[in-house]
Amino acid sequence: MLDALTALELARIQFAFTVSFHIIFPAFSIGLASYLLVLESLWLWKRDDAYATLFTYWKKIFAVAFGMGVVSGIVMSYQFGTNWSTFSDKAGPIVGPLMGYEVLSAFFLEAGFLGIMLFGFNRVGARLHLFATAMVAFGTLFSAFWILSVNSWMQTPAGFAINDAGQFVPQDWWAIVFNPSFPYRLVHMVLAAYLTTAFVVGGVGAWHLLRNSQDRGARIMFSMAMWMAVAVAPLQIVAGDLHGLNTLEHQPAKIAAMEGHYETHENGAPLYLFGIPDDESEKLSYSVGIPNLGSYILTHDWTGKVKGLEAFAEDKRPPAEWVFWSFRIMVAVGFAMLAVGLWSLVQRLRRRLYFDTWLKRAAVTMAPSGFIAVLAGWITTEIGRQPYTVYGLLTTTESTSAVGAPAVAASLVAFIVVYFTLFGAGTVYILRLMAKPPRADEADEPEGPTRASGLTPAPSVAPHKVFSAE
């Protein structure tokens, strides 16, 4: 099968594969790092050991997820050069320094304090340990800031000129960093990370509440997660809408593909809820739409003009067949999150939060929903900006390295095998950790109380010692 593909297609698949795997981990660890900071702060503030137990419980899960994020991230930082060397040469003077700032301000900060956060409680004491946790949490957010600035600049380039060698050269760094789509994308992604984590935490809490609705740790997790759902899901829908309006302004072809508009609607575009897009015949078959609502959402005018894909040259359109669906999946998940959030609010007000079996089942089902939404959202925005890497200026075809198809195919197969094996194992370990309820003597040993190595379970940093006595 791989023989039939060109080096360019293989390189695209490889990038899509490695970046999709990678984004799963930061989407979780950005939110989880902040959650750990909240838990540890609550413990120090209220001196309630339940928070210490939860901190240790989630810390172990964080360590596994974070490790996978780091190693899959190293791959990303080299992938630009190995497979997209023309892009690297041309966009390097702008994209490179932003990534440089990500390494300097975020990666080192996370890595430098992660060791202390995971292993150092008894060596540094509670206050410094809280500081280390805070640095890890801030590091994940700084990282999001810079990498989203990079991605946004590629979507809505600003503040640059082009030199004789064909390179993008910086003119105005402020305009580059805070390019037109950056604030929207940053807010949308950070909220997405928080929601993703909230639903994982909520799902784990609900799972344990289904077995024992009195479990204190599970109740705290579930309650905190559901507060997040009800507070952040509506914010996210508003942020997504604003992001969409920004996209309409800068990347109208992407919006046309997302909405399934092949034709331009001069006065009043429908909002298609369903349909089967076909790029070949340029038709949306079996479409179900609400007249004029599309125009209202996009232009805030019932009869506003909305450009269809036909308004763009054929070689400058994104494939609607992907974008139409991925966008709908993301939106559907978002509204499902809101529904669970509201449902939990109703039950909370009725003092039934921990006892509604169907709510708990729904929360368990929704545990992975954030990952689905994040992936669907990124597929929408990344396929939607095709055929460009730097929007309107550098095409994906022009960006590639002169690496032969066999080399790219071989490395792609290696990545697929290794990622599925290792990250599959990692996911199993994380699920195993989640399957156990949080316990006051939360310890770090693998499977069972006796250590394979014969070591006693880490007396000096063992959490029951760390967190039980003040």
Add this chain to the structure above:
Amino acid sequence: MIDPATIWAALIAVAVLAYILLDGFDLGVGILYPLVKSEQDRDVMMNSVAPVWDGNETWLILGGGGLFAVFPLAYATILPALYAPLIAMLLALVFRGVAFEFRWRSKRHKHLWSAAFAGGSILAAFAQGVALGALVQGIEVEGRVYAGGWFDWLSAFSVMTGLALVVGDALLGAAWVVMKTDGGLRQQAQHFAWRFGALTLAAIGLVSLWTPLLNDAYLARWFNWPNVILSGVMPLLVLACAAALIRGLRRGPDALPFLAANGLFVLCYIGIGISFYPYIVPHSVTIWNGAAPDSSLWFLLAGTAVLLPMILGYTAYAYWVFRGKVDPNEGYH
């Protein structure tokens, strides 16, 4: 007035050196895994690097990311040229990286993750050495793209440098374990340090004699007046480090072998630097024609001037927090 491209060449060189030294010992710990039979000793070895390995590998991202930012042409030509060894290195780093956590998460598969840790460490070190050797051999560039073949990186020389880095990292790892542990494990590590010390010195000698023969430019660099003085001084410095290594292993203190091993690495690295200058991709791209526009260089330099001292500060602090011998009963796992 020093131009920003030169400052950046120096900074990238320091970042790569920091990576080679720091990840060198923690890769070395993995390379020694097959030689250490007891899982308990392996636990202690892993715990000795667990709090710092992540920070160590961040220097690799800085090396790669920094090259991307300030020498995009070098990044865009070196990486395709070294495609196979670099992909192998990345995958190997994934294996060993996940092993740090996974090894504690499954009793049944612990030995598999030990093997992943060892295999990943060995392959990563070998691939890095091969990549370095291939870079020393030179990379063909036409226009602004890599113009060589897909197996240009493979040669007797690059395989030799690959093996050299494996034994060198093993020496760093052994010296680290001598410094960080006690008892039987420390004794074992001393044995390893003797053996890998001898192998490392042999490898340094071989690579040093081989490199000038690769290319007339290297020959001229090392044997024309006045540089020929360096050709006399460098071996003496290597011998001084070797003497310090021997003394440290015989009579202590336990930090001395580690410092001496690092000294050997620094000397080799300076040697490579002398060979390369002023090229960043030998013999195709110089520091100045590979550099990004000045505004990119200054923009990142401004932040680096503030952030790098902070990074060095808190990295040193993290090492300070975990100073001293590792208590076999301590560790988060």
